[in-house]
Amino acid sequence: MSVLAFIESNNGSFKKSDLEVASYAAALAAATNTEAIALVFNSDDCSPLGTYGISKALKVSTEQFNASSYAATIEVATTQEAATVLICSSSSNSKYIAPLVAASLKAAYVPNVIALPESGTYPRNVFSNKGIAHTKVNSELSIIGIAPNTYGVHENPTQINQIDFNLVSSSSKTQSTSTETASDKISIADADIVVSAGRGLKGPENWGMIEELAQVLGAATACSKPVSDMGWRPHSEHVGQTGKPVSCNLYFAIGISGAIQHLAGVSASKTKVVINTDPEAPFFKAADYGIVGDAFEVVPQLIEKLKAFKSENS
Amino acid sequence: MKILVCISNVPDTTSKINFKDNNTQFDTTAVQFVINPNDEFGLTRAMWFKEKSGASIDVISVGDASVEASLRKALAIGADAAIRIDTIPKDGFSVATEIAAVIKDKNYDLIIAGRESIDYNGGMVPGILAHLLGYEFINKCTALEVEGSTVKAEREIEGGKEVLSSSLPLVIGGQKGLVEEKDLKIPNMRGIMTARSKPLEVITPQGTAELSTDVTFDKPETKSDITMIPADQLDLLINHLHNDAKVI
Numbered sequence: 001m002s003v004l005a006f007i008e009s010n011n012g013s014f015k016k017s018d019l020e021v022a023s024y025a026a027a028l029a030a031a032t033n034t035e036a037i038a039l040v041f042n043s044d045d046c047s048p049l050g051t052y053g054i055s056k057a058l059k060v061s062t063e064q065f066n067a068s069s070y071a072a073t074i075e076v077a078t079t080q081e082a083a084t085v086l087i088c089s090s091s092s093n094s095k096y097i098a099p100l101v102a103a104s105l106k107a108a109y110v111p112n113v114i115a116l117p118e119s120g121t122y123p124r125n126v127f128s129n130k131g132i133a134h135t136k137v138n139s140e141l142s143i144i145g146i147a148p149n150t151y152g153v154h155e156n157p158t159q160i161n162q163i164d165f166n167l168v169s170s171s172s173k174t175q176s177t178s179t180e181t182a183s184d185k186i187s188i189a190d191a192d193i194v195v196s197a198g199r200g201l202k203g204p205e206n207w208g209m210i211e212e213l214a215q216v217l218g219a220a221t222a223c224s225k226p227v228s229d230m231g232w233r234p235h236s237e238h239v240g241q242t243g244k245p246v247s248c249n250l251y252f253a254i255g256i257s258g259a260i261q262h263l264a265g266v267s268a269s270k271t272k273v274v275i276n277t278d279p280e281a282p283f284f285k286a287a288d289y290g291i292v293g294d295a296f297e298v299v300p301q302l303i304e305k306l307k308a309f310k311s312e313n314s
Numbered sequence: 315m316k317i318l319v320c321i322s323n324v325p326d327t328t329s330k331i332n333f334k335d336n337n338t339q340f341d342t343t344a345v346q347f348v349i350n351p352n353d354e355f356g357l358t359r360a361m362w363f364k365e366k367s368g369a370s371i372d373v374i375s376v377g378d379a380s381v382e383a384s385l386r387k388a389l390a391i392g393a394d395a396a397i398r399i400d401t402i403p404k405d406g407f408s409v410a411t412e413i414a415a416v417i418k419d420k421n422y423d424l425i426i427a428g429r430e431s432i433d434y435n436g437g438m439v440p441g442i443l444a445h446l447l448g449y450e451f452i453n454k455c456t457a458l459e460v461e462g463s464t465v466k467a468e469r470e471i472e473g474g475k476e477v478l479s480s481s482l483p484l485v486i487g488g489q490k491g492l493v494e495e496k497d498l499k500i501p502n503m504r505g506i507m508t509a510r511s512k513p514l515e516v517i518t519p520q521g522t523a524e525l526s527t528d529v530t531f532d533k534p535e536t537k538s539d540i541t542m543i544p545a546d547q548l549d550l551l552i553n554h555l556h557n558d559a560k561v562i
């Protein structure tokens with residue numbers, strides 16, 4: 001028996017979400033006295049996973065992401081390693097593959113899990129973070145999707161054995177033809193800090209200071225839904241219940257009122273700072289730190305002070 | 315082209331979420347139910363295919379009689395026929411299995427579902443359905459073009475998008491991008507009238523056991539109090555973020 005972690009790797013290096021999956025798999029394996037094994041795509045050196053408690057890495061190399069071929073490869077590894085639990089992240093690719101594996105192996109898929117199981121149930125976010133369900137699995141194999149930045153990364157240095165593993169090809173007619181990613185930007189899903197702004201900014205021409213604040217903090221930029229609907233910012237920046245979910249360490253909401261649909265999508269973030277002219281803005285009820293003030297005055301000052309802070313602390 | 319749109323009936327996004335019966339059930343008191351937003355984008359894209367190339371559109375929902383309001387709305391927007399599988403959804407696996415059993419002989423070319431329902435946030439029905447039917451599958455689909463049986467699509471990936479080629483028959487997990495907010499259709503009076511005479515077939519489920527069960531629910535801890543920072547004392551904010559929250 002084993003716990004199998006599906007780990008994508010980013011051109012060979014591991015993201016925080018990968019290490020979180022490894023940490024969770026290792027803790028679950030320790031609790032059930034089994035081995036934590038990782039099926040790793042496209043990384044020559046999996047030793048960093050040993051730091052987080054993985055004792056065996058099955059290494060697969062492939063040119064291109066293909067959901068059905070990845071799913072078939074995971075299925076072979078799951079069977080070969082007699083895994084009873086498969087751990088995945090919440091990445092777009094994981095959420096693409098997990099249902100396919102679930103259907104093929106008749107396994108329960110439990111997404112958005114936020115902690116280790118307690119009394120046989122997995123706690124997971126439901127109703128767009130407005131509720132938590134405690135979910136019991138009725139099948140032999142469970143597929144657990146970890147909500148980002150919830151369980152966290154936990155070091156647990158372990159000797160790791162690395163073995164090559166074959167990719168299973170697929171006859172699927174769905175093929176990637178190209179990908180477009182902004183290489184100079186941090187994606188919202190991977191960012192530790194997100195700087196988000198809303199209709200209070202009045203127009204797209206005022207986003208320079210938002211981008212500068214994000215740059216000083218090493219943050220991703222995001223926006224409320226009307227801002228993307230009006231074309232002030234690209235749709236890829238729309239966060240909230242109907243946009244991208246945000247689950248970062250520090251979230252700045254600047255000129256965003258805090259509508260329930262916005263809050264539902266960002267509430268999983270750990271520390272929230274609100275800057276708003278209106279002391280009655282609902283976001284203040286959901287935030288950790290609040291500043292009642294005009295963004296056009298507060299943000300430029302904050303940028304200067306952060307620059308000074310960064311140069312002192314670097 | 316024969317299109318099926320899967321509709322899940324979910325609490326309106328403004329709903330307060332509460333649980334009842336010792337926290338074992340979602341409390342629907344005073345909750346307004348609507349078509350899942352991701353399915354609304356999908357239905358609108360289906361209407362686009364219908365208007366452009368005469369595609370037919372069926373809609374399906376697994377649920378008790380209360381989901382018929384959402385199905386009627388979809389008919390009023392322009393779907394041709396509706397199917398309701400008469401059982402209360404238990405998990406994504408059983409929902410997909412019930413849908414697959416009812417439609418396996420209907421030869422749909424394109425099945426449009428949402429990337430996730432905003433209630434239980436499973437994000438699994440379309441993928442499981444695609445596997446059960448042996449159809450191609452694209453998740454988090456943000457653009458979809460069909461020429462004959464050739465498909466060109468886009469999906470969201472971290473920090474960008476991927477362009478894909480595929481072919482019919484296909485299932486997608488769709489979301490905003492398939493169409494924009496401003497394109498969403500609202501039923502007009504004529505649509506509402508004609509919807510009344512469109513077929514809504516109610517089918518008895520085969521009875522699929524669920525693979526997972528939500529045993530109890532609770533709500534996330536409410537926030538501790540906010541710390542207000544005067545707008546002219548931003549050093550204080552930096553200090554808090556560095557020393558207390560430890561996030562910078």
Ligand SMILES: Cc1cc2nc3c(=O)[nH]c(=O)nc-3n(C[C@H](O)[C@H](O)[C@H](O)COP(=O)(O)OP(=O)(O)OC[C@H]3O[C@@H](n4cnc5c(N)ncnc54)[C@H](O)[C@@H]3O)c2cc1C
Nearest residue numbers: 198199200224225240241242255256257259261277278295
């Ligand atoms: C089905 C549905 C789904 C939705 N999904 C989402 C979603 O996913 N994400 C989302 O964001 N919204 C979503 N919404 C929209 C949501 O209800 C709100 O309309 C939206 O979040 C408001 O955006 P906003 O806060 O930018 O704008 P507003 O509500 O207009 O707020 C602007 C804020 O800026 C403040 N302000 C003004 N001037 C300044 C200044 N100079 N300095 C500082 N502050 C200033 C104002 O006091 C105000 O609080 C959804 C709505 C529906 C119906």
Ligand SMILES: Nc1ncnc2c1ncn2[C@@H]1O[C@H](COP(=O)(O)O)[C@@H](O)[C@H]1O
Nearest residue numbers: 320375376427428430431436437438439
């Ligand atoms: N009860 C249901 N009846 C019909 N379709 C559903 C149902 N539940 C989910 N779906 C479809 O599957 C998508 C993803 O739902 P889920 O897997 O529940 O997050 C939804 O957007 C719908 O298109």
